Amino acid sequence: MTGSSPILEMSGISKTFPGVKALSDVSLAVYPGEIHALMGENGAGKSTLMKILSGAYQADSGGEIRIDGKPVAITSPLAALHHGISTIYQELSLAPNLSVAENILLGREHRNGLMIDRRSMEAACRDVLARLGVGFGPSTRVAELSMAERQLVEIARALIANARILIMDEPTTSLSSRETDALFSLVRQLRLDGLAIIYISHRMAEVYELADRVSVLRDGAYVGTLERGDISAERLVRMMVGRDLSSFYKKDHNAKGSRGPVILSVRNVGDAERVHECSFDLHLGETLGIAGLVGAGRTELARLIYGADRRTSGEITLEGRPLSIRRPEDAIEAGIVYLTEDRKNLGLFLDMTVRENVNLNVLERDARLGRVLNLKAARERAAAAIRSLGIRVAGDFVPVGTLSGGNQQKVLLSRLLETKPRVLILDEPTRGVDIGAKSEIYRLIDELVRRGVGVIVISSELPEIVGICDRVLVMREGRIAGEVGGADHPPITQEAIVAIATGVREAAA
Numbered sequence: 088m089t090g091s092s093p094i095l096e097m098s099g100i101s102k103t104f105p106g107v108k109a110l111s112d113v114s115l116a117v118y119p120g121e122i123h124a125l126m127g128e129n130g131a132g133k134s135t136l137m138k139i140l141s142g143a144y145q146a147d148s149g150g151e152i153r154i155d156g157k158p159v160a161i162t163s164p165l166a167a168l169h170h171g172i173s174t175i176y177q178e179l180s181l182a183p184n185l186s187v188a189e190n191i192l193l194g195r196e197h198r199n200g201l202m203i204d205r206r207s208m209e210a211a212c213r214d215v216l217a218r219l220g221v222g223f224g225p226s227t228r229v230a231e232l233s234m235a236e237r238q239l240v241e242i243a244r245a246l247i248a249n250a251r252i253l254i255m256d257e258p259t260t261s262l263s264s265r266e267t268d269a270l271f272s273l274v275r276q277l278r279l280d281g282l283a284i285i286y287i288s289h290r291m292a293e294v295y296e297l298a299d300r301v302s303v304l305r306d307g308a309y310v311g312t313l314e315r316g317d318i319s320a321e322r323l324v325r326m327m328v329g330r331d332l333s334s335f336y337k338k339d340h341n342a343k344g345s346r347g348p349v350i351l352s353v354r355n356v357g358d359a360e361r362v363h364e365c366s367f368d369l370h371l372g373e374t375l376g377i378a379g380l381v382g383a384g385r386t387e388l389a390r391l392i393y394g395a396d397r398r399t400s401g402e403i404t405l406e407g408r409p410l411s412i413r414r415p416e417d418a419i420e421a422g423i424v425y426l427t428e429d430r431k432n433l434g435l436f437l438d439m440t441v442r443e444n445v446n447l448n449v450l451e452r453d454a455r456l457g458r459v460l461n462l463k464a465a466r467e468r469a470a471a472a473i474r475s476l477g478i479r480v481a482g483d484f485v486p487v488g489t490l491s492g493g494n495q496q497k498v499l500l501s502r503l504l505e506t507k508p509r510v511l512i513l514d515e516p517t518r519g520v521d522i523g524a525k526s527e528i529y530r531l532i533d534e535l536v537r538r539g540v541g542v543i544v545i546s547s548e549l550p551e552i553v554g555i556c557d558r559v560l561v562m563r564e565g566r567i568a569g570e571v572g573g574a575d576h577p578p579i580t581q582e583a584i585v586a587i588a589t590g591v592r593e594a595a596a
Contacts, residue, residue: 092156094119094283095140095252100150102135109135110146113309115302117252122274122284124298127327128523130479130491131304133287137254140285141174142167154252173245174254179237181229188212188225191244215243219273235266242273253277254285259293260519264381271297289492289521291320292548303327320550327522336529336554340372340537346557347371350541351423351510353392356401361387363565364400369510369541374532376556377545378584384565385545386428389512393425394418405509422509426499426516428545434499437488441480442469444487445501472501477527493524500531510541517551529555549581561587 095117102110110132117123127133138144140152142164152159154170161167167174181190188208189196197207209225216225221239229237238258245253255274259267274297278284288294294301301318303310303326310326351369356362362384369375377385391398394412403410405421412418418425427434435444446465469483476497480490487498496516503511513532517525532555536542546552552559558572559579569587572579 091118091120093117093153094155096151096153096156097136097140098151098153100136100139100152101147102132102139102144103147108307110139110307112150113304113307115309117283117285119251119283120278120281121299122278122286122297124286124288124294124301125304126288126294126301126323126522127304127310128521130306131327131521132307133304134256135307136304137174137256137285137287140167140252141172141254168248168250171249171251172254173248173250173252175238175241175245175256175258177257177260179234179241181237181240183228183230185229186225187216187223187227187229187232187240187243190229190240191215191225191247193244195248212243212247215247218246219243233266234261235263235270238262238270239273242277250282252283252285254287256287257289257519258286259288259290267293289519291323291550294318294323305329324522328526338374338533338555340374340533346373347539350406352402352404354402354404356388356391356398356403357565358387358391358396359399361565362391362398365562365565365567367560367567369543371539371541372536373557374536374542374544374555376552376559376579377543377562378549378552378559379562379568379588381547383562383588385562386514387565388562389425389514389543389545392418393423393512395425419506419508422507423512424503424506424508424510425512426503426514428515428518430495430499435487435495438486440484441473441478441487441490441498442466442483444498445469445472445483445505447502468505472498472505476501476531491521491524493520493527496520496524496528500528504535508540510543511535512543512545514545515547516544517546517548525551549584552584553579553581559584563588563590 093116097113097115100110100113113132113136115136125133135144139146140161142161145162152161159170161170182193188205191212192208197204197211212225219239219242221236223232223236229240232240258270262270274284286297295318298318299315300312301323302312303323305327313322347370349368350371354366355364357364365388377388379385387396390396392403394414394417403412405423410421412421442465446468466483472478473480473483478494478497480494487495490498517528532542532544544552544556556572556579558570560567561569561571561584570576571583577583
């Protein structure tokens with residue numbers, strides 16, 4: 088960044104935990120008025136580095152942090168605030184029972200004698216809320232706000248504390264597309280106001296859209312920094328995982344040469360509201376993608392096939408056998424399983440252990456005399472899942488809620504695979520997981536296809552759809568509007584998919 092000096096310089100930062108070298112001689116420079124993305128796999132050291140900057144951790148001796156060129160000691164979160172550093176974590180740190188003003192000024196309440204002066208606090212917060220253009224007032228209880236609005240309260244808290252460096256950790260995880268767009272507009276405005284923003288994200292599309300520069304960590308070490316004009320998927324993947332993009336999406340199965348008979352046939356399936364007369368075939372030996380804009384009906388179609396929602400029309404045939412699927416249990420018994428896009432709320436039991444989650448669907452199969460659980464079999468199954476899927480965990484006794492997104496997704500996948508499915512429907516299988524875990528999930532999909540499992544992938548990430556699928560169905564307004572890939576259709580490209588999804592051109596389904 089020419090023409091200015093860094094507001095923040097971190098140099099020679101190392102951090103060792105018992106038995107683990109989390110950071111090794113890491114450096115980072117951030118300038119005022121820039122959005123600086125920080126990327127890397129889970130475990131690369133991003134969170135540790137930011138916790139050192141925010142005062143939650145102390146670095147090992149030898150490193151240095153400078154603000155405006157002057158060395159500073161950040162010994163606590165309060166010290167970080169004193170130096171103008173604020174952090175907005177993925178899990179927001181608000182008190183829902185308190186008002187917006189009470190949350191913004193938490194720990195710095197205005198008092199009139201011994202009493203809290205709420206009127207004065209609300210007055211002090213009005214300007215910053217007006218600056219953010221929010222639709223709620225300082226007296227509103229946080230419990231009444233949406234997730235996006237709560238995030239604005241966190242930003243207001245940073246601004247009223249005169250933050251000059253704002254750390255945003257996966258800020259769009261719980262936001263809709265419209266809320267994400269609004270947040271991006273605000274982040275750009277904060278950049279224009281001169282804030283230095285460190286933006287942590289796994290989503291490359293967000294980095295392309297927002298970042299002025301990107302720094303990458305791998306295995307606790309600094310790999311390098313890219314300027315905006317140099318940012319590309321190929322370079323980022325190579326920096327983060329140490330290999331080229333071509334091997335990232337590498338497929339060992341050959342759908343054109345080995346595509347087998349139809350395993351799943353869907354005819355005229357619909358619910359008369361969101362999905363209308365959808366028909367397609369899934370062949371053995373291929374990965375079938377379903378793409379489309381948000382609201383096109385992709386997830387709704389999957390839920391109708393799986394029996395999670397009631398269909399009003401259509402027939403489903405598996406390996407030539409007509410199926411009567413009225414509920415998910417019917418689908419699982421027939422050999423069709425569905426990985427939900429909302430793993431935390433609809434897929435996993437976060438308070439339960441890895442072992443319990445892996446074995447949940449097969450407990451009755453193992454039970455002796457129909458009632459006594461076979462704990463030995465459950466332990467062996469969990470150990471096999473951890474080993475075969477590369478789940479990074481201290482043991483099968485660990486609660487799933489403590490795992491990273493990628494490892495949570497592997498636990499959920501392992502539970503589904505224990506039912507020995509014939510067809511696996513994956514809805515946004517890599518949402519919220521780091522790039523290393525994505526690569527591992529892609530290889531697992533490829534292996535399942537080679538083993539004879541029919542795989543359907545629903546994804547909003549077009550590079551993912553293009554990279555791993557052999558054919559792609561494109562949905563628009565609840566219907567299959569076209570198809571790309573295969574012998575009789577246009578090649579799979581992002582442009583072709585978008586053209587069909589938006590109605591720019593039609594393609595025969």
